[in-house]
């Protein structure tokens with residue numbers, strides 16, 4: 218996981234050496250090089266209504282006007298901010314030349330009807346009204362929306378179609394994080410030819426893809442010494458693994474995949490598979506300029522991404538900040554873990570991702586009309602995900618998050634739930650999950666989207682054997 222578990226408190230950043238310090242020269246940063254954020258759209262009185270127009274058009278991205286696949290003309294799309302218990306009405310207008318749809322990655326909602334239903338397609342030229350009823354006890358945190366049309370997902374996501382959704386916690390609504398600047402960082406990795414047209418994704422682009430933060434190349438971020446910021450980071454690339462390191466600093470992770478941690482984890486490197494999210498607290502005491510790196514990531518079979526600078530952080534005295542200089546205590550942003558390791562397991566399954574005979578799960582390519590796994594509503598299941606191939610595959614399941622319990626059969630002690638987990642070549646990950654609250658049909662798949670487009674995806678169906686419902690085991694959220 219790339220985390221050093223067990224740290225009990227926010228450690229903060231580097232400490233200044235004793236003695237008089239030379240005054241750092243203020244950085245010369247062009248005004249348009251500072252990190253921008255997508256527009257934030259808030260729910261009002263329990264409802265958030267938004268229209269998302271999916272369109273291939275020119276957008277200002279990576280410092281120039283380029284061809285892109287956009288929501289509302291932007292790369293990334295707008296940030297939606299709502300609360301558990303809210304209703305989200307999303308009108309998707311498809312101005313693409315091909316079918317699309319909308320997956321709300323991380324939402325614990327119904328997978329049917331016009332909710333998080335990725336089994337349907339919205340044809341070119343059509344409009345579809347989604348409605349997401351967010352449960353009152355939904356986990357607070359960072360989730361995201363992106364297209365999920367089988368066979369064309371990589372092309373649309375590679376072109377930029379992604380945006381974030383933040384669910385606020387009760388404590389946040391009461392102001393628990395008012396002293397912390399809240400930033401959203403959407404990581405994407407497209408690639409254009411010299412004419413500014415999007416290339417078709419291929420594994421060979423790993424070294425040359427452009428790594429973007431909120432559509433910007435190496436944006437600059439200003440921090441005031443002693444101030445704490447909360448960065449909500451999503452890996453919205455189709456195939457990149459981002460191992461993030463901020464030079465000279467440790468990062469304190471407080472949530473993964475839209476699920477709060479039960480304890481803060483202070484670490485040098487935060488790892489994000491495609492589709493994954495991390496919420497980290499960043500604090501610096503030392504003026505200076507520091508690079509936020511994506512470290513080389515080994516995808517297997519000789520594919521290694523280069524060391525890249527994603528953003529440049531300037532720690533400058535005299536900046537106007539949001540909060541005070543006292544260390545921020547993250548406890549109000551944490552949540553107790555509903556530990557499934559101590560609970561009886563209803564059923565165990567092994568799911569194998571393979572590249573023998575194509576990109577498959579359990580030897581089969583995706584079939585929209587075939588149900589691969591039938592599970593019972595509210596069952597606690599233990600799934601072992603085996604990767605028998607030479608490439609890395611991030612496993613994602615829709616609707617219900619999971620608690621990772623073992624890697625290669627060795628127990629791990631995770632501070633929270635995930636919905637996307639890296640399974641390394643010739644390796645396995647075991648997790649426990651409860652198929653809670655919602656019946657219906659949805660998907661599990663490799664989140665390297667070209668792999669799922671090629672068939673590394675399966676269908677699960679949650680059925681209710683004791684209609685109208687059995688008692689809940691424990692609340693995951």
Ligand SMILES: [Cu+2]
Nearest residue numbers: 610663665668
């Ligand atoms: Cu894969």
